[in-house]
Amino acid sequence: MNRNQLVKQIQEKRSFLCVGLDTDLTKIPNHLKNHPNAIVAFNKAIIDATKDHCVSYKINTAFYEAMGLKGWAAMEETVQYIPDTHLKIADAKRGDIGNTSSQYAKAFFETLPFDAITVAPYMGEDSIRPFLEYEHKWTIVLGLTSNKGAADFELQSTGNQLLYQKVLQTVAQWGNPNNLMFVVGATQATELAIIRQIIPDHFLLVPGVGFQGGSLEEVSKYGLNQQCGLLVNASRAIIYASSGENFATEAKEIAQQYQTEMGQYLPM
Numbered sequence: 001m002n003r004n005q006l007v008k009q010i011q012e013k014r015s016f017l018c019v020g021l022d023t024d025l026t027k028i029p030n031h032l033k034n035h036p037n038a039i040v041a042f043n044k045a046i047i048d049a050t051k052d053h054c055v056s057y058k059i060n061t062a063f064y065e066a067m068g069l070k071g072w073a074a075m076e077e078t079v080q081y082i083p084d085t086h087l088k089i090a091d092a093k094r095g096d097i098g099n100t101s102s103q104y105a106k107a108f109f110e111t112l113p114f115d116a117i118t119v120a121p122y123m124g125e126d127s128i129r130p131f132l133e134y135e136h137k138w139t140i141v142l143g144l145t146s147n148k149g150a151a152d153f154e155l156q157s158t159g160n161q162l163l164y165q166k167v168l169q170t171v172a173q174w175g176n177p178n179n180l181m182f183v184v185g186a187t188q189a190t191e192l193a194i195i196r197q198i199i200p201d202h203f204l205l206v207p208g209v210g211f212q213g214g215s216l217e218e219v220s221k222y223g224l225n226q227q228c229g230l231l232v233n234a235s236r237a238i239i240y241a242s243s244g245e246n247f248a249t250e251a252k253e254i255a256q257q258y259q260t261e262m263g264q265y266l267p268m
């Protein structure tokens with residue numbers, strides 16, 4: 001999916017919501033637990049219920065990898081079920097020496113039909129370059145993450161700027177706003193004004209609203225650009241809105257609430 005297609009989806013739906021499919025067998029409703037393909041059945045119901053209210057789905061691969069072969073199969077079936085109108089993100093946080101990163105890129109962009117993958121920048125340009133070589137695919141680089149540990153390295157000073165700011169400035173030169181995005185946690189909304197000075201045009205993937213307490217209003221105030229430029233992710237707040245048989249209708253309700261609020265903030 002290219003940038004124009006993504007922006008068109010956002011404009012049509014008046015939503016920049018990304019639903020996170022962090023599906024955990026221990027948390028899905030009891031009536032589904034004995035289903036022979038429980039994770040996929042749950043995910044399909046969530047996708048059917050939320051697809052009119054979001055423009056993207058983010059599969060955090062950890063939840064699937066933890067289940068071994070069955071998990072990979074569930075991930076594959078899930079990503080194939082997501083409509084092509086929606087940006088399909090693998091939240092895999094990969095990155096290694098060049099030839100290994102090439103294999104990661106092949107795994108998520110060719111073997112699996114993801115549009116985007118999250119990548120850690122710590123190993124530098126050659127670890128990210130193989131992902132950027134794919135046309136119409138997105139590399140989403142960790143910038144300023146939502147967790148407390150962001151203070152350990154990302155928020156440390158390196159001369160006249162913070163480490164995460166140096167990452168944004170440097171990595172932005174390796175790609176362009178049509179193939180690169182950055183992760184910025186919603187819990188870091190106050191940094192967004194500075195971030196927009198460094199990377200005014202890039203899309204930002206913003207996790208951390210809902211359970212982690214980030215504010216959609218603050219993120220939108222400081223992070224939106226002329227073409228929206230934001231994908232705000234919520235995982236647990238949507239997929240576990242109810243643990244009963246009504247889980248999908250409750251998930252729809254929460255996704256719709258995010259969509260309505262997002263519509264109020266969108267500039268276009």
Ligand SMILES: O=c1ccn([C@@H]2O[C@H](COP(=O)(O)O)[C@@H](O)[C@H]2O)c(=O)[nH]1
Pocket residue numbers: 020022060091144145146147183184185207208209210211212233234235236237
């Ligand atoms: O800085 C980061 C980077 C990634 N994540 C991931 O996003 C979701 C958030 O889930 P919620 O349930 O909405 O809190 C999850 O997959 C994280 O691994 C993040 O939270 N922060």
